Amino acid sequence: xxxxxLALLAxxxxxxxxxxxxxxxxxxxxxxxxxVVEDLLHxxxxxxxxxxxxxxxxxxxxxxxxxxxxxxxxxxxxMINTRRPLQEKMALFWHGVFATGWHKSEHTPSMxxxxxxxxxxxxxDIKTILLDLSRDPAMLDWLDNSENHKDAPNENYxxxxxxxxSMGVGNYSEADIKMAARxxxxxxxxxxxxxxxYGFYPTHFHYRPDDHDDSVKTFLGKTGRFNxxxxxxxxxxxxxxxxxxxxxxxxxxxxxxxxxxxxxxxPPQDPQAIxxxxxxxxxxxxxxxxxxxxxxxxxFFKEARFRKVKSPAELVASTMKLVGTYRFPDPGLxxxxxxxxxxxxxxxxxxxxxxxxxxxxxxxxxxxNERVNFAVNEFADVTKPGVQAIVERLSALGATLTPEALVxxxxxxxxxxxxxxxxxxxxxxxxxxxxxxxxxxxxxxxASAVHVGRVLQLIVASKEYQFA
Amino acid sequence: xxxxxxxPVLVVVQLSGGNDFMNTIIPYTNGIxxxxxxxxxxxxxxxxxxxxxxxxxxxxxxxxxLYDAGKVAIIQGxxxxxxxRSHFRGMDIWHTCEPNKIVTEGWLGKTxxxxxxxxxxxxxxxxxxxxxxxxxxxxxxxxxxxxxxxTYGMMTGISxxxxxxxxxxxxxxxxxxxxxxxxxxxxxxxxxxxxxKGADVLKQAPAKYTSTVQYPDNPIxxxxxxxxxxxxxxxxxxxxxxxxxxxxxxxxxxxTHPRLVGELSGALKAxxxxxEEHNAxxxxxxxxxxxFGRRIKDNGSGTDHGSGGGAFIIGTRVAGGLYxxxxxxxxxxxxxxxxxxxxxxxxxxYATLLEQWLGLEAAPLVGGTYEQLQPFRH
Numbered sequence: 072x073x074x075x076x077l078a079l080l081a082x083x084x085x086x087x088x089x090x091x092x093x094x095x096x097x098x099x100x101x102x103x104x105x106x107v108v109e110d111l112l113h114x115x116x117x118x119x120x121x122x123x124x125x126x127x128x129x130x131x132x133x134x135x136x137x138x139x140x141x142x143x144x145x146x147x148x149x150m151i152n153t154r155r156p157l158q159e160k161m162a163l164f165w166h167g168v169f170a171t172g173w174h175k176s177e178h179t180p181s182m183x184x185x186x187x188x189x190x191x192x193x194x195x196d197i198k199t200i201l202l203d204l205s206r207d208p209a210m211l212d213w214l215d216n217s218e219n220h221k222d223a224p225n226e227n228y229x230x231x232x233x234x235x236x237s238m239g240v241g242n243y244s245e246a247d248i249k250m251a252a253r254x255x256x257x258x259x260x261x262x263x264x265x266x267x268x269y270g271f272y273p274t275h276f277h278y279r280p281d282d283h284d285d286s287v288k289t290f291l292g293k294t295g296r297f298n299x300x301x302x303x304x305x306x307x308x309x310x311x312x313x314x315x316x317x318x319x320x321x322x323x324x325x326x327x328x329x330x331x332x333x334x335x336x337x338p339p340q341d342p343q344a345i346x347x348x349x350x351x352x353x354x355x356x357x358x359x360x361x362x363x364x365x366x367x368x369x370x371f372f373k374e375a376r377f378r379k380v381k382s383p384a385e386l387v388a389s390t391m392k393l394v395g396t397y398r399f400p401d402p403g404l405x406x407x408x409x410x411x412x413x414x415x416x417x418x419x420x421x422x423x424x425x426x427x428x429x430x431x432x433x434x435x436x437x438x439x440n441e442r443v444n445f446a447v448n449e450f451a452d453v454t455k456p457g458v459q460a461i462v463e464r465l466s467a468l469g470a471t472l473t474p475e476a477l478v479x480x481x482x483x484x485x486x487x488x489x490x491x492x493x494x495x496x497x498x499x500x501x502x503x504x505x506x507x508x509x510x511x512x513x514x515x516x517x518a519s520a521v522h523v524g525r526v527l528q529l530i531v532a533s534k535e536y537q538f539a
Numbered sequence: 540x541x542x543x544x545x546x547p548v549l550v551v552v553q554l555s556g557g558n559d560f561m562n563t564i565i566p567y568t569n570g571i572x573x574x575x576x577x578x579x580x581x582x583x584x585x586x587x588x589x590x591x592x593x594x595x596x597x598x599x600x601x602x603x604x605l606y607d608a609g610k611v612a613i614i615q616g617x618x619x620x621x622x623x624r625s626h627f628r629g630m631d632i633w634h635t636c637e638p639n640k641i642v643t644e645g646w647l648g649k650t651x652x653x654x655x656x657x658x659x660x661x662x663x664x665x666x667x668x669x670x671x672x673x674x675x676x677x678x679x680x681x682x683x684x685x686x687x688x689x690t691y692g693m694m695t696g697i698s699x700x701x702x703x704x705x706x707x708x709x710x711x712x713x714x715x716x717x718x719x720x721x722x723x724x725x726x727x728x729x730x731x732x733x734x735x736k737g738a739d740v741l742k743q744a745p746a747k748y749t750s751t752v753q754y755p756d757n758p759i760x761x762x763x764x765x766x767x768x769x770x771x772x773x774x775x776x777x778x779x780x781x782x783x784x785x786x787x788x789x790x791x792x793x794x795t796h797p798r799l800v801g802e803l804s805g806a807l808k809a810x811x812x813x814x815e816e817h818n819a820x821x822x823x824x825x826x827x828x829x830x831f832g833r834r835i836k837d838n839g840s841g842t843d844h845g846s847g848g849g850a851f852i853i854g855t856r857v858a859g860g861l862y863x864x865x866x867x868x869x870x871x872x873x874x875x876x877x878x879x880x881x882x883x884x885x886x887x888x889y890a891t892l893l894e895q896w897l898g899l900e901a902a903p904l905v906g907g908t909y910e911q912l913q914p915f916r917h
C-alpha cells in the first residue's frame with residue numbers, strides 16, 4: 072500500500088476508533104481499505120479487552136462499589152487498548168445521542184450497564200436499539216419513565232424519544248408525544264435505582280401491566296391499543312427517523328454539523344450524503360452496520376479529513392495511543408478521566424439530555440489550555456514507548472536527517488497530520504535551530520531523541536492537532 | 540437602589556458537597572436540634588452565640604469577628620423549589636437558575652456578557668480551579684480559568700524557562716490568524732491568542748503583590764489569596780469564582796465539618812484583611828453559597844442530603860445581620876418530614892447582587908422576578 076493509503080487509514084481509524092500508531096496502521100494496511108472497514112464493522116472477529124486484568128487494578132470486581140471516576144478511567148483504558156475500536160466508538164456515539172447523566176441518579180451501576188448495552192447493540196438495528204433503550208434502568212430513571220403511570224402520565228421520555236432520539240423536532244405533534252407517553256406507561260424497573268436509602272444496587276426492567284394504559288391511542292396517524300413496542304415500530308418506519316440517525320452519524324463520523332436543536336432550521340451541509348445514508352437505512356431495515364458500511368466507503372467520508380474537533384475523550388485516548396503508555400492498567404488511569412473532565416467531557420455524565428455540544432463548542436480558553444497542556448505534558452518524556460518508536464523510525468531513515476525531513480516525517484508518524492503554512496513554518500523554524508539530526512553514536516541518538524520530543528510537543532500544541 | 544461603587548466586583552465562593560447549615564449557624568437553644576443530632580450536634584456550651592437562639596460554629600471565630608464588625612449578612616433558609624437532594628442537579632440549579640429543566644447557560648456567564656459585551660477584557664470573569672463551573676459558562680463569553688495563578692498559562696509543563704519561552708513564541712506563530720482558514724480554525728486562533736494574552740496579563744499579578752497578611756494554609760485560602768492578588772493588580776476582573784470542596788459529610792462529620800468551616804472562616808477573614816490593608820475592600824462583595832443544606836437528623840456518623848441551606852454576603856458595604864428566616868425545626872413544618880423547608884429563593888439573592896451591587900437588570904439573568912433582600916449600606 073502507498074503512503075497515501077496509510078493517510079486514509081489514519082483518517083479511518085481516527086473516526087472509526089481513537090487513532091492508531093504507525094505500527095498499527097502498517098498492520099491494517101496489509102488488507103485493503105474495504106476489508107479494514109469490514110473488520111471494524113465486525114468487532115466479534117477480535118478479542119475483547121481483558122476486563123479481569125483491569126478489575127484487578129481498578130475495581131473491587133463489582134460495579135456496586137465503584138465511583139464514576141473509576142468507570143471513566145476504565146472506559147478510556149478500553150478506548151486506548153481495544154482491538155474493537157468501532158465497538159467502543161459506537162458506545163461513545165450512542166452515549167452522546169441518548170445522553171444520560173449520572174448526576175441525576177448518582178447511580179453508577181446503571182450507567183455502567185447502559186454503556187455496556189451500547190457496546191452490545193450499538194451496531195445492530197435501530198429498532199433493537201430503541202427498544203433496549205426504552206427498557207434501560209438508567210434511562211427509565213433519567214427521563215422519569217419510572218414515574219409514567221396509567222393514571223398520571225409523565226411525558227418526559229415520550230417527548231425526548233421523538234425529539235432527541237429518533238425523529239427530530241417538527242416531525243410529530245404534541246398529541247403524538249402524549250400518546251407515546253401513554254403507550255410507555257407501566258415500563259419501569261424492578262426497584263428504584265437511586266442510591267438512597269439502600270445503596271448501589273443494580274436493577275432491571277420490569278413491565279407492570281396493571282400500571283399500563285391499554286386504551287386506544289392514535290400515534291403518527293395510526294390508531295390502536297398501542298404499547299411501547301408499537302410506538303418504536305411506528306417511529307423506525309418514518310423517513311424523518313432515517314434522516315435524523317443519518318445526520319447524527321454524519322455529524323459524529325464525517326464532519327461537525329450545527330448543534331442538534333438547530334437541525335430543523337439548518338439543512339445538512341451535505342444533503343446527498345444524508346440521502347445516501349437514509350437509503351441505506353431503508354434498504355437494511357435501519358441497520359447501523361449497513362449505514363456505516365456505506366459511510367466509511369463513501370467519497371464524502373474519505374475526503375472529510377480534519378473536519379471535526381476532537382472530543383476530549385478522543386483527544387485523551389488518541390494522545391495516549393501515540394505516546395504508548397497505559398497499554399496495561401497501570402496506576403494513574405484516573406488522571407486521564409480527570410483530564411477529559413476538565414476539558415469538558417465527563418464520560419457517563421453529559422450535562423443534559425441534549426448531550427454534549429460538540430465541534431467548535433468543545434473549545435473555550437480554559438478547555439484549550441487544558442487540551443494543549445495535557446498533550447504537551449504527555450510528550451515531555453522521550454523515553455515513553457510511543458516517542459521511542461518514532462525516534463526509531465526516524466533513525467532508520469539514515470544517519471542524518473534534515474530539518475524539513477524531520478518535520479514532515481514527524482507529522483506523518485503522528486497519523487499523517489496535515490498542517491497550515493503558519494504551523495509548518497513554526498515547526499520548521501524550530502527544527503532548523505537544531506540543525507541536522509544525527510543518529511550515529513548513542514550520544515547523538517540521545518540528543519536527537521530530545522529534539523524530536525520537542526518537535527512532537529509543538530505538533531500536539533498546534534491548532535491542527537485539535538482536529539480529527 | 541444600586542450601591543455607588545465605580546467597578547463593583549463579585550467574588551463567589553462555592554462550598555461543594557452541601558454545607559451543613561444547621562452546624563454552621565446553630566440553633567443552640569432548640570431542643571429539637573439536640574434531639575435530632577446526638578452525634579454531630581454541637582454542645583451549647585461550645586458555640587459562639589450571635590443572639591439568644593443562634594450561634595456560630597465554635598471553629599468559625601474569624602467569621603464571627605467579621606459578623607461582629609457588621610460585614611456579614613447571613614441569609615437563612617435559602618433554597619430552591621422541589622429539592623431532589625442530588626448534588627449535581629442541585630448545583631446545576633444554582634448555576635443555571637433553572638429548577639425545572641436542564642440547561643447549560645450559567646447565570647454568571649450571562650452576567651459577564653452584560654458587563655463586557657464586546658469582550659474588551661479576557662479577564663472580566665476569572666475562575667480559580669480546573670474546569671469551568673457551569674455558572675461561568677455562556678456561549679461566546681470568554682472566561683479565564685486558572686488552575687494555579689503562579690503557573691498559569693500554555694505549556695507550563697515545560698520547566699526550562701528559555702525552552703518554554705521559545706515554545707510560547709512558536710505557539711503564538713502557530714495560532715496567528717490565517718486568511719481563508721475557515722471559521723472554526725479562526726476561532727481556535729482567536730482563543731489560543733486570548734489565553735496567551737490573559738496569561739501575559741495575569742502573570743503581572745503575583746509580581747505586583749505585597750501584603751503583610753498571612754493567609755492560613757488551606758485550599759480556599761490559597762484561592763482567595765489568588766483572587767486578592769488579581770484584584771489588587773487592577774486587571775479589571777469583575778467576577779471571581781472559587782470553590783471549596785469536601786462538604787458532603789455523610790460520614791465522619793464530627794472531624795470533617797469543623798475543619799472545613801474553620802478553613803473557610805480563616806480564609807475569609809484573611810481575604811478581607813488583605814483587601815482592607817490595600818484600601819480595596821469597598822468595591823468587593825463576597826457571596827458564599829452551597830447547593831443544599833443537610834438532613835435535620837444525623838445518621839450516627841454524619842448527615843445526609845437535605846434542603847434549606849444558608850448563604851453569606853460579606854463585605855465592607857454590607858449591612859451585617861440576619862436575613863430571611865431560619866427554617867423551622869418543628870416536625871410539622873419539615874419538608875418530607877425530615878428536611879428544613881427553605882424560606883428564601885436563591886434567585887432572590889442573585890437578583891439582589893445583580894441589581895443592587897452590579898447595577899444590572901436581574902430578571903433576564905435569573906429568569907424572572909424574585910423577592911430581594913436589602914443587605915447593603917448606601
